Amino acid sequence: xxxxxxxxxxxxxxxxxxxxxxxxxxxxxxxxxxxxxxxxxxxxxxxxxxxxxxxxxxxxxxxxxxxxxxxxxxxxxxxxxxxxxxxxxxxxxxxxxxxxxxxxxxxxxxxxxxxxxxxxxxxxxxxxxxxxxxxxxxxxxxxxxxxxxxxxxxxxxxxxxxxxxxxxxxxxxxxxxxxxxxxxxxxxxxxxxxxxxxxxxxxxxxxxxxxxxxxxxxxxxxxxxxxxxxxxxxxxxxxxxxxxxxxxxxxxxxxxxxxxxxxxxxxxxxxxxxxxxxxxxxxxxxxxxxxxxxxxxxxxxxxxxxxxxxxxxxxxxxxxxxxxxxxxxxxxxxxxxxxxxxxxxxxxxxxxxxxxxxxxxxxxxxxxxxxxxxxxxxxxxxxxxxxxxxxxxxxxxxxxxxxxxxxxxxxxxxxxxxxxxxxxxxxxxxxxxxxxxxxxxxxxxxxxxxxxxxxxxxxxxxxxxxxxxxxxxxxxxxxxxxxxxxxxxxxxxxxxxxxxxxxxxxxxxxxxxxxxxxxxxxxxxxxxxxxxxxxxxxxxxxxxxxxxxxxxxxx
Numbered sequence: 001x002x003x004x005x006x007x008x009x010x011x012x013x014x015x016x017x018x019x020x021x022x023x024x025x026x027x028x029x030x031x032x033x034x035x036x037x038x039x040x041x042x043x044x045x046x047x048x049x050x051x052x053x054x055x056x057x058x059x060x061x062x063x064x065x066x067x068x069x070x071x072x073x074x075x076x077x078x079x080x081x082x083x084x085x086x087x088x089x090x091x092x093x094x095x096x097x098x099x100x101x102x103x104x105x106x107x108x109x110x111x112x113x114x115x116x117x118x119x120x121x122x123x124x125x126x127x128x129x130x131x132x133x134x135x136x137x138x139x140x141x142x143x144x145x146x147x148x149x150x151x152x153x154x155x156x157x158x159x160x161x162x163x164x165x166x167x168x169x170x171x172x173x174x175x176x177x178x179x180x181x182x183x184x185x186x187x188x189x190x191x192x193x194x195x196x197x198x199x200x201x202x203x204x205x206x207x208x209x210x211x212x213x214x215x216x217x218x219x220x221x222x223x224x225x226x227x228x229x230x231x232x233x234x235x236x237x238x239x240x241x242x243x244x245x246x247x248x249x250x251x252x253x254x255x256x257x258x259x260x261x262x263x264x265x266x267x268x269x270x271x272x273x274x275x276x277x278x279x280x281x282x283x284x285x286x287x288x289x290x291x292x293x294x295x296x297x298x299x300x301x302x303x304x305x306x307x308x309x310x311x312x313x314x315x316x317x318x319x320x321x322x323x324x325x326x327x328x329x330x331x332x333x334x335x336x337x338x339x340x341x342x343x344x345x346x347x348x349x350x351x352x353x354x355x356x357x358x359x360x361x362x363x364x365x366x367x368x369x370x371x372x373x374x375x376x377x378x379x380x381x382x383x384x385x386x387x388x389x390x391x392x393x394x395x396x397x398x399x400x401x402x403x404x405x406x407x408x409x410x411x412x413x414x415x416x417x418x419x420x421x422x423x424x425x426x427x428x429x430x431x432x433x434x435x436x437x438x439x440x441x442x443x444x445x446x447x448x449x450x451x452x453x454x455x456x457x458x459x460x461x462x463x464x465x466x467x468x469x470x471x472x473x474x475x476x477x478x479x480x481x482x483x484x485x486x487x488x489x490x491x492x493x494x495x496x497x498x499x500x501x502x503x504x505x506x507x508x509x510x511x512x513x514x515x516x517x518x519x520x521x522x523x524x525x526x527x528x529x530x531x532x533x534x535x536x537x538x539x540x541x542x543x544x545x546x547x548x549x550x551x552x553x554x555x
Contacts, residue, residue: 007038008079010086019137019152021045021055026089029074036074039085039152052083059085061129062153069120071140071151090149092142095207099136104214107246111279113141113148114208118275120150121204122268125197129153132195134203135184136210182226183216187259190227198261201271205256205264212249213241217257231259248278296480300472307468311461319454326446327416334421334441335414341372342425342437345383349427349434353385366392366399379420380440386433407436419443482510489517498524 004012010027017024022039029036045051056076063073072088099105105113117139124131131138131153138152186202188195209217217235220226235257238245252274258264265271293301345365352360365383373381373394382393384407390398410433413424421441427434489502498521502514 004040004082007040007082007084008075008077008086010036010038012038021051022085027086029086035089036086037089039087041083046081046083052078055083059153061127062124065124065127065129065153067120067123069116069148069150070124071149087151090140090142090151092140092147092149094137095139095141095148095211096136098141098145099210099214104242105211107212107244107249108279108282109145110208110211111249111275111282112146113139113211114204115272115275115279116148117150117204117207118268118272120148121197121200122272124150124153125200125268130195130197131200131203132189133184134200134207136207139207182223182230183218183220185226185230186261187231188261190231196261197267198264201256201264201268202258202261204271205253208249208253209235209238209257212245212253213238215241246278246282248281252278294480295483296473296476299476299479300469303472304465304469308461308465311464315454315457315461318457319450322453323446323450326449327421327443330421330441330443330446331414331416334423334439338423338425338437338439341368341381341439342427344368345437346427346429346434349383349385349391350429350432352391353434362391362399368392369394377441377445378439379442380438382438383427383435384438385435391435409433411436482506482514486513486517489521493521493524498522498528 004025006012007025007027009030011030013026013028015023016026016037019039022041025038025040027036027038028034041052041055045055056078059073059076062070063076066072071090073085074088075086077084077086117134121131121134131150133152134150138150140149140151141147142149182190184203184206186195186199187193189199206217218226218229218233220229238250238253252271256264256271265274345368348365348368352362352365369381369383369392372378378394380394382398383391385391386407388402388407390401393399407426410426410428411424412426413422415422417440420443423437423439423441425437425439427437485502492498501518501521504511504514506514
């Protein structure tokens with residue numbers, strides 16, 4: 001049930017929520033047929049003319065802010081004595097609800113939404129509007145977590161030309177009033193001190209901390225405890241909650257949460273640039289090859305991979321050349337053997353050729369072929385006479401039958417077949433052709449030799465790659481040890497301790513780097529000593545009593 005049926009030209013459809021100063025309703029703009037959210041000042045505050053004036057004036061000022069990450073204000077007015085603000089209806093969830101449900105966000109989400117909010121504050125501050133109540137419930141996250149909208153400029157301060165009027169307005173909305181949310185207030189707000197745009201930066205820092213860590217930056221259970229924590233006590237490091245928050249984001253948040261405004265970012269535009277650079281760096285790292293391996297592993301793994309690729313390529317080339325060489329050797333050796341057999345067969349073929357068919361004796365020839373074919377390397381052997389009749393065959397098939405026709409006189413062939421080596425030799429005696437000899441030799445021995453060579457070369461390549469890995473791992477350790485020394489030394493100097501030197505006996509490039517560091521440390525220490533001496537001199541001058549001048553004697 002709603003308090004209103006209509007507000008001006010807007011038809012009220014239901015209540016959306018309630019804030020410290022106003023009720024929020026879902027309404028329908030009857031003129032342009034769109035849904036809007038209407039914020040209505042609470043009855044108790046409508047009695048205060050100053051509150052009403054500021055509510056309307058500052059809301060109109062916020063309505064001039066046109067930014068994709070600031071809720072659009074369509075109309076500000078008063079109907080039947082009820083001040084209201086009609087604004088863009090956002091289909092999303094408040095950030096506090098998202099944090100309560102899901103805890104921390106990823107660093108990329110924090111940076112993406114933080115960049116948008118910093119851009120929104122930069123525009124507001126550039127137009128003289130300080131929000132002063134930046135908190136998760138005033139941030140609506142839309143577009144499935146991709147877009148943040150800053151809402152509720154209800155207690156915003158608009159810079160005024162009259163400084164006295166501005167100071168008076170600021171005092172009305174300090175920590176003791178209902179304006180603002182204690183957990184996300186800046187130290188200057190909690191102490192009732194004058195504020196400027198940097199108070200919004202502190203509040204945004206508190207929000208980014210909670211988004212990244214999954215816990216509030218300040219955990220007090222009451223206003224007094226929170227005020228003390230915010231104003232005096234440092235926040236717990238983000239690393240106490242999560243270990244994977246990027247150092248750049250941690251630095252940005254820590255700087256935003258500085259107690260003194262002067263130690264924060266000077267304005268939201270600079271903050272936006274810092275967050276944008278960090279987001280770009282993170283997105284670049286996401287697509288890079290690096291996976292966080294230390295140098296002592298990346299270097300040996302990389303060298304081993306390169307070595308393995310080079311060995312694999314060279315092994316393939318060697319095996320191809322070896323196979324070609326073995327095949328040519330086998331062809332030459334097989335050709336000699338087949339020529340020898342052809343010469344032995346020629347005499348018997350010539351003897352039978354001079355006899356009548358009934359008197360021919362091919363049994364010795366068959367015995368010769370059978371004996372020669374007992375070698376396992378011989379797969380096929382047959383003798384064909386000049387009429388194309390098979391006279392001997394190692395498998396006994398086709399003997400006495402016509403083969404492939406009469407062989408061409410002088411046919412001579414040596415080639416590599418699909419499964420072996422094929423040889424064809426003419427059978428000649430006394431310059432006369434008596435047929436041909438066909439022999440097929442297997443290549444099992446060559447394949448076995450190549451397989452053995454392959455296994456040997458692979459084993460050798462693996463051994464070499466392991467040796468390269470071990471040697472480069474040792475070299476990488478030798479490389480990273482001085483780097484760790486130098487890093488620790490730089491960390492010490494960064495913390496203000498320059499009263500030490502890196503002792504070494506190195507004569508390489510690291511020795512030069514160590515010497516350069518020692519020179520830098522000496523210069524830093526000397527400057528620090530000079531600065532301390534100057535301060536001491538100024539202090540002594542201020543506290544040293546003046547010595548009166550001696551009276552002059554009369555002449």
